Amino acid sequence: MSLMRSIKEFVRRFTQTFNGVNILINNACITTQKREITADGVERTIGTDFIGPHILTKLLLPYFKSDGDNRIIIVSSYFYGIGKFTIKKINDYCWIKAYTVSKYALLLMTLELSDKLKDIALPTMPFAQA
Numbered sequence: 472m473s474l475m476r477s478i479k480e481f482v483r484r485f486t487q488t489f490n491g492v493n494i495l496i497n498n499a500c501i502t503t504q505k506r507e508i509t510a511d512g513v514e515r516t517i518g519t520d521f522i523g524p525h526i527l528t529k530l531l532l533p534y535f536k537s538d539g540d541n542r543i544i545i546v547s548s549y550f551y552g553i554g555k556f557t558i559k560k561i562n563d564y565c566w567i568k569a570y571t572v573s574k575y576a577l578l579l580m581t582l583e584l585s586d587k588l589k590d591i592a593l594p595t596m597p598f599a600q601a
Contacts, residue, residue: 472499472523473509482530491536497524497577498546502570516566520573525580545581547574 472478485492499519507515513522528543535541 473515473519475511475526478523478526486534492531492534493536494542495528495531496544497528499524502566504566514569516569517573521576543584545577547577
């Protein structure tokens with residue numbers, strides 16, 4: 472989930488094998504004690520926990536079945552509450568900050584998707600708490 476080419480290859484293979492999708496569960500999560508940069512040039516935690524699921528979701532949206540009971544589930548954690556997103560500091564590193572920012576970004580993505588998809592047959596919920 473941290474490499475764009477891998478995500479694109481997955482979507483290519485998936486769409487060649489299956490004729491659509493009706494559920495997507497984004498639950499990618501890593502944390503690393505040291506700063507790592509992906510081949511795409513982004514910090515690995517942010518890349519895996521947010522950018523990867525964001526790209527995967529956007530690439531699969533056109534393949535959701537128009538006549539099905541579709542769902543996109545985005546798994547996050549309460550840590551989103553302490554994540555503050557500043558684009559200028561996206562590549563700054565502290566493992567807990569990278570993790571919290573990725574979870575906060577997932578929440579923002581969920582809200583954006585909910586708003587974008589509210590008028591089409593792809594039901595979404597901003598977030599659910601257990």
